[in-house]
Amino acid sequence: xxxxxxxxxxxxxxxxxxxxxxxxxxxxxxxxxxxxxxxxxxxxxxxxxxxxxxxxxxxxxxxxxxxxxxxxxxxxxxxxxxxxxxxxxxxxxxxxxxxxxxxxxxxxxxxxxx
Amino acid sequence: xxxxxxxxxxxxxxxxxxxxxxxxxxxxxxxxxxxxxxxxxxxxxxxxxxxxxxxxxxxxxxxxxxxxxxxxxxxxxxxxxxxxxxxxxxxxxxxxxxxxxxxxxxxxxxx
Numbered sequence: 001x002x003x004x005x006x007x008x009x010x011x012x013x014x015x016x017x018x019x020x021x022x023x024x025x026x027x028x029x030x031x032x033x034x035x036x037x038x039x040x041x042x043x044x045x046x047x048x049x050x051x052x053x054x055x056x057x058x059x060x061x062x063x064x065x066x067x068x069x070x071x072x073x074x075x076x077x078x079x080x081x082x083x084x085x086x087x088x089x090x091x092x093x094x095x096x097x098x099x100x101x102x103x104x105x106x107x108x109x110x111x112x113x114x
Numbered sequence: 115x116x117x118x119x120x121x122x123x124x125x126x127x128x129x130x131x132x133x134x135x136x137x138x139x140x141x142x143x144x145x146x147x148x149x150x151x152x153x154x155x156x157x158x159x160x161x162x163x164x165x166x167x168x169x170x171x172x173x174x175x176x177x178x179x180x181x182x183x184x185x186x187x188x189x190x191x192x193x194x195x196x197x198x199x200x201x202x203x204x205x206x207x208x209x210x211x212x213x214x215x216x217x218x219x220x221x222x223x224x225x
Contacts, residue, residue, distance in 0.1 A: 004156075033212070042120075042202065042217035043157070058212065090156050101145040101164075101206045103213055105156035 002026050006091050006106035013081040013113045021076040021109050023091030030096035032074035033058075033103065034066060036087040043090065049074055051096060081113045120203050120216030128224050133190040135201060135219045143205030146179050146186035147213070151200045160201075161188070193223050 004025045013019055025032065033048040035058075045058030049068040063085060065077045074093075078085055088110050094103040120137045127133060137146070145164055149157035161172050163179035163186060170177055174191045186203055203216040 035215075040217065043215040045212055048212055101213075102147065102159055102162050103204075104159065105149075107156045108154075 004091055004093055004104055004106035006089075006109050008109060009107065010110045011112070013078075013111065015082060015113060017081050018077070018079050019081065020078075021089055021091075021111075022073070023075065023106060024073045025091075025093040025104075026072065027093060027104065028071070029093035029104075030071070031094045032068065033092040033094075034064075034074070034076045035090045035092065036060065037090060037108075038087050046076065046089075081111075083113045085111065086113045087111060118203060118205055118214055118216040120219055122219055123217070124220040124222070126222045126224065127193055129194060131193050133193055133197075133221060134187065135203075136185060136187045137203035137205070137216045138185045139205055139214075140184075142183040143207060143214075144183070145206045146177070147204040147206065148175075148177050148186070148188050149202040149204065151202065151218075153199065157202055190221075193221075195223050195225050197221060198223050 007022045030051045034046040035043040037043050044060050047066040049055045052071045055066050067075045088108050090108050091106045092103045117140050118137050147162050148160045150160050151157045161170050161177040166183045167181050168179040176189045178187045200218040200220050202218045204213045206213045
């Protein structure tokens with residue numbers, strides 16, 4: 001059972017380049033999330049998709065776009081990368097129900113923008 | 115927005131010692147989750163708490179959902195070197211809302 005799979009694991013970009021981070025989950029979860037993790041800042045929500053066909057901004061959405069391609073896949077796009085977007089990016093998924101609130105994470109994408 | 119204050123920020127302890135960390139919130143949560151992140155990995159769920167006052171154990175880990183629903187505690191007994199990592203608390207109101215994370219407690223264990 002793979003859980004949440006992110007690709008790539010590492011990436012170096014030049015300022016101004018674009019790229020898409022991919023995420024797929026095999027747990028049949030409705031909700032998916034993108035977080036970024038910076039030293040001393042914890043995990044901050046960039047965008048989320050509560051269910052297939054919907055996306056919403058989180059705490060730090062500027063400079064990013066997302067696509068919920070289908071129930072399994074949720075991608076994060078950087079249109080014009082900036083050094084401030086150097087970070088570790090995590091995708092997560094969870095069931096969408098009143099009681100079940102556990103979220104499961106991928107292994108992360110380590111992005112450096114030079 | 116909602117904020118979680120997690121303390122301490124870091125701890126450096128000797129193997130065999132007990133560890134306590136906590137999270138406090140400016141607002142009420144209906145669920146508290148505790149995650150551990152190993153170096154270079156994603157966060158892994160350790161314990162989920164769903165009811166105020168609930169005390170739940172997972173091996174040497176014990177977590178409590180505060181009675182006010184604004185705080186939670188995690189204790190690790192008899193620490194071992196593989197306990198090293200960052201521990202995050204997270205609060206949530208339901209499966210229909212997003213998770214709010216604390217900034218993490220970095221734990222270092224000396225053999």
